[in-house]
Amino acid sequence: MKDVNAIELRNISKRFGKVVANDRINLSVRSGEILAILGENGSGKTTLMNMISGIYYPDEGQIFVQGEEVSIRSPKDAFPLGIGMIHQHFKLVDVLTAAENIVLGLSGPTKLDITAVATRISKLAHKYGFEIDPFKKVYEMSVSEKQTVEIVKMLYRGANILILDEPTAVLTPQETDSLFAVLRNMRDAGNAIIIITHKLNEVLALSDRVAVLHKGKYIGTVETSEATVESLTEMMVGKKVTLNIDRPDPVNPELRLNVKDVTCVNKEGVITLNHASFTAFGGEILGIAGVAGSGQKELLESIAGLTPKESGEIDYYPPNQPMQEISKMSAVEISRLGIKLSFVPEDRLGMGLVGPMDMVDNMMIRSYKKGGFFWADRRAPKTLAERIISELEVSTPGVSTPVGKLSGGNVQKVLVGREISSAPIVLMVAYPVRGLDINSSYTIYRLLNEQKKRGVAVLCVGEDLDVLLALCDRILVLCDGKVTGIVDARTATKEQIGLLMTHTGKGGAR
């Protein structure tokens, strides 16, 4: 089995117009192996995988599956070859159950025997260590459960070559661990697994070999056992980078926000934020940690006036001006009063930016109201867009390219750049580096630190505890909508925060 590669790519190239996404890539993965494909945003990882799974067709080059040359023109051709891809964005029908989603689109007898399907699913789950309820509806599932359904769907169809595109981007640390355990089981059963990622520690923890791409070119493949974080970074970025996050001491912190006893209830009547109280100071970064869905979103949105509050008070202290209570104001009023509350939401292209619109129009979301009654000013936003492109090194053909066409890192640069440009007093960011590569992530950390030095009160919701511990001054921990603790990031440990994250979890029926 060792002699024949499950998949081998020879001199694969793909161009989009003038852009060369993949330039003569050579790659192979064996059965019973986990291959990690590492590269920055826009280095061509996803394009390459899309060619294996039949979404794109290569301009040049050959693909071999189990030693035989194949032509994969559509995902329909990929299935019989045993190739299954799990995309970043799940392709499931919300109102159907897991089992129904798994058999959807498969041919079979006219009468569907869903219990037999469920039994087969349970067998697969048992074999590899999944946890899956075949009869649970997709809309009731958490992100990691949905991902499980996607993986089982591929296995059910007989896939033995699995491609996962950034599978951990949406998972908590615990969920990531259990996913890795499953992937290892699948490898040991003789499957070939390709995982696209740019999280180095995951690469080191999971993979057998690592293939590195840089700007569409194939750099090389190394044995994971011989690689280190530093060596991989150098291959990936093309130069040596220091991986230390700067943390200047807060200078003269002043009270900016005082959140008292805020409670939020969502449309289903579930308490999402439970008597949360805290303060935020100018010149410091307050980290917000918690398992996904512990109330982070509601906390930020309630300050921004986008989520109605059940009770509680939020006071805002502008510099050299009297305190203003903003808890009763709507987002419209907060923005009309000119309260400098910048907010980088989690859902960048669904809320912070408008994907089909160009950069100028997206800059105007914040500025179009300025000036006279009728005309909207396009000149200032255009200048701002050009400034952001040059200062933050956004790679885009120009200001008139729709932002939805940019890569994830560039989208985030555009959004953060715009939010910072309005000289905020309080800057709230949610998962600012989610899905970003190392270079872009460090750009974002640098920007946040610059704002901190300007005296801005920065609130940062994060998922990577290592980063929060290195970047923030204090860390607020949420669990089930409750603030379970606020710790000093300079002295706290990961274990301490981990405990606080699950502190009130026991027995707490939601």
Next chain:
Amino acid sequence: MAGNNHGVREPLLHISKREDCGLLRACLVRLAAIALALVVCAGVIYSLTGLNPIQVYAGIIDGAVGSNRRLWVTIRDTLALLLVAVAITPAFRMRFWNVGGEGQVLVGAAATAAVMINLGGSVPTWLLFLLMILAAIVAGMIWGVLPALFKAGWNTNETLFTLMMNYVATQLVAFCIVYWENPAGSNSVGIINSSDKVGWLPPLFGLTYGWNLVMVLIITVFMYVYLRYSKQGYEIAYVGQSVNTARYAGINVKTVIVRTMAISGALCGLAGFILVSGAGHTVSTTLAGGRGFTAIVVAWLSKLNTFTMIVVSFLLTFMAKGAIQIASQFSLNENASEIITGIILFFVLGCEFFINYRVSFRHRRKED
């Protein structure tokens, strides 16, 4: 040629997105599409009817622009269709599916007629026109704002709501006709003020439909500017693209929905005014004549660009007028022209694909 499914053969056709087609090239592609469409139409006409296609084309042209009068009727109807298309554009830009243009036009027309019939002769002419326009605008606005209020307040489905409002408008006009019958028992309104022409839009610059032309063109230009360069235009675009982003940007989404539908409805009402005062001088349940729906086709074919709408609404009206002519001249069914329109639209829309994508044939592979 056909390769087996898992063979190593490349697919025959290769489709890739074009970077930028260039204006000249795009125009040439479109012209080629129209030429091709005419050739295909010729084939269809000849094979189905045995008629000389050139004569049929000549008949269409003759029917649409063959005489001064026909030309101006075509222009008049183009303007009416254009105004409705421009009127519903802000709603569609907001992704508010206003399929109630028909009803909004109709109530505008009814309001105009009501003022003409009841106040004609008793108030000065300028005041009469002012009241007619105001009544038309207010009526159309009410028809537009009602669904918007429900959409903003309770998130009702605007497509169903606006559609249903059409039927209410039709019934309302049917009810009014009972009161305005002239002559009695005819079950129609007849030509309003046919003797003294009070409330009829007068000629402008010696042109019978001069006022129609000026009003519609001004509104077309204004709408273009309003949607692309004004603050409110941006608010409409943000709400249309993503309600979440609009809320995040501090836009009062409900206000924008209601305000935009007020504008949309008001302009549809104005189209009703023009149809009554500037064209037919009468009102009936079928006055809107499907324009509210055809306008949706016009708006989307023009990608919501109001200047393109001038061309598209002219093309559609031209074909409709030509249809009537060839129907009588060659004793053909009017559907014959619709087939021709359909074929032309198919080619014109289809050519957009070739403007956006490049199709290349399988390239030669190394011989092995």
